[in-house]
Amino acid sequence: MTRPYAVRAPFAVRAPVTVAALTLLAGCSQGSAGTTGTPQDPPARTLTVLAAASLQRSFERIGSDFEGDHPGVTVRFGFGGSSGLVAQLADGAPADVLATANEPTMDTAVAEGLVAGEPTPFASNRLQIVVPKDNPAGIRSLGDLADPGAKVVLCAPAVPCGAASVAVEQAAGIDIRPVSEEQSVTDVLGKVRSGEADAGLVYVTDVAGAGDEVAGLDVAEAASARSTYPIATLTRADDAALAEEFVAAVTGAEGQSVLQAAGFAAP
Amino acid sequence: MTRLPSLTIPRWLLVPAALGALLVAVPVVAMALTVDWREFGPLVTSEASTDALWLSLRTASVSTLLCLLFGIPLAVVLARTTGAAATLLRSLVLLPLVLPPVVGGIALLQAFGRRGLLGDTLDVLGLEIAFSTTAVVIAQTFVAMPFLVLSLEGALRAAGTRFEDVAATLGAGPTTVFRRVTLPLALPGLVAGTVLAFARCLGEFGATITFAGSLQGTTRTLPLEIYLQREGDPQAAVALSLVLVGVAVLVIALTRARRDSLVAGAT
Incomplete structure (x- = not known):
């Protein structure tokens, strides 16, 4: 099984390099020929x-x-x-x-x-509550995120989506105690998608892009933290x-x- | 002490050796030159920073103990057995050494995560690992244990079994031989392995952020804090990196001193 790969590996490595080099050459020659090119080209x-x-x-x-x-x-x-x-x-x-x-x-x-x-x-873009499809913690509203029994993941306040999350919390007058403050909005989505977390705050577009593994819940207060x-x-x-x-x-x-x-x- | 043995080393080796040393030294020096030393104190003594450093030291210590607890027996078994099963076991135990830590984190999630293989069992036992300091310790132990096993196994093989055999013929039981002969003979290897494992625990990042999340005082160790600070305050990230360099240098220096005294005591 592994032997043919071992033999082929050098070619596999070389081929893209050669292609890249040829592309570079082609790019150069076309660039200089561009001014004299025919109208169809x-x-x-x-x-x-x-x-x-x-x-x-x-x-x-x-x-x-x-x-x-x-x-x-x-x-x-x-x-x-x-x-x-x-x-x-x-x-x-x-x-x-x-x-x-x-x-x-x-x-x-x-x-x-x-x-x-x-x-x-x-x-x-605005924030939305994201929950796993089966919504194990029964999250219905923003207020539910402040429930100590729910494992909520947010972006860290230092990154833009975290700043937006803080703004939503302030607008709603609640204090969410997250179990984790992630580096990016995709990390929050990942934790919810895998079911490790019960809920998170991510952008509407992230929920739309994640397909039917997760569900999104609208938040009225998110309007105040629109980016x-x-x-x-x-x-x-x-x-x-x-x-x-x-x-x-x-x-x-x-x-x-x-x-x-x-x-x-x-x- | 640093006299160059001019006859034994081909001189041309010194050029790549110097380049190799510079590759490591220049970035560290550059970091020390970049940091604003007047701001250094406030930057590294903020609550977030001290929480992260303290958490790193605590978790790395516990993880190193676990590495010793499981790693010493594993190394002995691997050093004293031969055959296909031993080879297979060795490959398995050393796997985290060659895996990207983030892959380790994903694997740990599949095992200990809420929806992982053992998730239900742990749930029944009332153990919640996700987003806890326990998860940090598991991640660190997972990635660091091979360093201890590898180092100790090498020392055990080098020491051989002659003294063990003699002790056994003189009537010592297996446990006595292990305690009074095997371990003392392999002590330098054990110390070196322990330091390597501790250092690896301290530097653990990928598996932790994937498996444990990131929350101040609970799961956000120093490397995670540095990564987060990069977003908002790059200067603080550089200052904290220097703290980690300082801790690493301290650990290496302590081991050298300890090993020198061991060697001195042995002769």
């Missing part, structure tokens, strides 16, 4: 978009639509925590467009001189016009319908 261009992790599914969809509308264009994505993305940009990561999960993080990017022009709000997602083109963008077109695709009708299908609301 548009120049190859790459657009790099850094976006909050919660946008992954929607943006990949918008990205492939964008590629369809713009022959020769490849959209590359980097998804991650918004503050981490801004830190990467400040450290010199090359990118054309930035979309963050809240406005304070975008404000940091603006203050660092990374953003060209004004950021545009394009979506908003707005801004998008902006970056000062170091290679192709400012193309970056603007991608922003327009996200804020336009088609992009908005993709985002709303994922559970986002209008900004």
Whole structure:
């Protein structure tokens, strides 16, 4: 069983490296040939978009639509925590467009001189109670989360979803004592999804993306802790016009319908 | 003491050796240079930081004791048996050494989690492991025990069975031989293994955050606190990292002193 793999391994390792090297070469030659290319053969261009992790599914969809509308264009994505993305940009990561999960993080990017022009709000998200499908603790409302018998997991206050959770608690006048304060909203979802925790507070879009393993319960107070997602083109963008077109695709009708299908609301 | 034995080492070896040493030394020095020393005191004495350090020291101590309790017998069994079963057992015991800790955490969840293999049994016994300090100790013991077993087994094999055989022919029972001959002969290996296991417990991150969660004073050990501080206050993360480096250096220094005195006592 293992022997053929051992023999093949070097090829398996080499092949992607070769492909990558060829792609790089191809990219270079096409880039320089782009200006002399025939009209039927548009120049190859790459657009790099850094976006909050919660946008992954929607943006990949918008990205492939964008590629369809713009022959020769490849959209590359980097998804991650918004503050981490801004830190990467400040450290010199090359990118054309930035979309963050809240406005304070975008404000940091603006203050660092990374953003060209004004950021545009394009979506908003709110918190929802997430419970395992069978809801073992019988959670019905936000007040139930303060019940000492329920194992509730929240984001740590230091991360954006944790700050939003604190705001919801304050708006409702309750004090939730979580059994764990997780690093990110996906960690909270994971703990609930596996049934380790009875409930958690995550974004509506996370509940929508998790399928039928979990159920979401609306929280009236979540309106006070709505987070707005801004998008902006970056000062170091290679192709400012193309970056603007991608922003327009996200804020336009088609992009908005993709985002709303994922559970986002209008900004 | 640090005289270079010029005849026994090929000189060209010194270049990669120096590069290897620099790879470890430069990042640690860089960290010490980055930290704002005027802020160091307040940063590392905050309640969250001291809670994390105290929890780390407590759980690492208990976990190391458990490693000794289970690891010494395992090492003896592995060192004194041969055959397919022993080989299989050795591979199994050493598995956490080569697994990514996060995989260890997922495996522990499948076993001890609420919906895991033993979840119902533990529930009947009234034991709640999820999100408790017990979970931290289990995770640390899981990842650290192989270090003790490996180190002690090597020492036991090196010591051989001659003295044990002599003691047995002189009328000592198996337990007496184990206590008075086997363990004392392997003591340097046991001490080294114990220190390695303690250090590994102290540094445990992946299995803990996956299996135990993260809550101040209960499950958020120093590495988890450092990871969380990175989000909100990178300076505090660097300062706390230096504390962990300090503890590690202290542990290594103590072992050296202890081992030197052991060697001195033996000769």
